[in-house]
Amino acid sequence: MRTPAILLVAALSTLSACDQEAGWSVNSTGTFGNATTQNTGIMTGALDATVALNQRFAAEVPNTVNFAFNRSDLDPAAQAILRQQANWIRQFPEVRFRVFGFTDLVGSEGYNYALGKRRAEAVVAFLGTQGISRSRLEALVSFGKTRPLVNTPGPEVLNRRAVTEVSGFVKGSAPDLNGKYAEVVWRDYVKSAETPHPQNQIIQTQTSGSTGQ
Incomplete structure (x- = not known):
């Protein structure tokens, strides 16, 4: 409730x-x-479930990779982050994701839009090599230079980024997305019960030690 x-x-x-x-105009x-x-x-309830999962995703793995100036290829650090993302994504086959590409403020708006899109595409392509279906990557979005983290006209690595976010659930997986999120939580709860509690391991260790004496 x-x-x-x-x-x-x-x-x-x-x-x-x-x-x-009301009166919202159609535009390009x-x-x-x-x-x-x-x-x-x-x-x-779809919005609530999506927000909750996205917050969890961002808290448990890095959701952002950065790029060299005017580049869209992934360096070793970015690849390591995307492997973490892929490991998380594989645990939740019900969930879809969207990748947003960004640039710094150097260069024209048109050029940076295309560069941001290439960065998003590079992330999607790499996640695909990690066993993530392209059907679960809902869209490729480029914001170009329109949403900088650091408002500076010069080169800035923090602005040159691609961000992965939870966008929703796989279509047809469940009509009630709050219920689907409940299934995700329940599955994690059951899985956690399969792992011995650390306190039990301490007790077992102490018991073994006293028996040996």
Whole structure:
């Protein structure tokens, strides 16, 4: 059962989305319908489940890799991070992911958009070599130089990045995404019971030691 606070947040988010939807114009970026999508996500629980899993993903593995200036190839450090991501992703076959590409502020907007996309594509391609199906990588998105972490006109490695995020669940895997997330949590709970508790290992060690004496 949702708490009053959660219901209030959902209600406010829905009202905000409705304000955008009314008279929202169709444009080349394809944003028409986003407000309806958000409303549906809140009401079905899909948004809650996706946010929760994305927070967990970012807390348990690095979600960002960085690039050399004007490059889209992955150095050894980036590859090591993506292996960690792939190990996490393999544990959750129900989950889809999206990769966002970014650049620093050097160069034109058009050039950087293409560079950001190549960076996102490089991450997707590498995850594919680690056994992750391309069907689970929902989209490749480039923000180019429009969303810098460090607002400086010069080269900045922190801005030259690709970020992996949870975007939702595999279509057709379950109609109730909150229930699907509950399945993920339950599976982890059952798996944790298979591993001996550290306290039991300490007791066993102490018992073995006293027997040997």
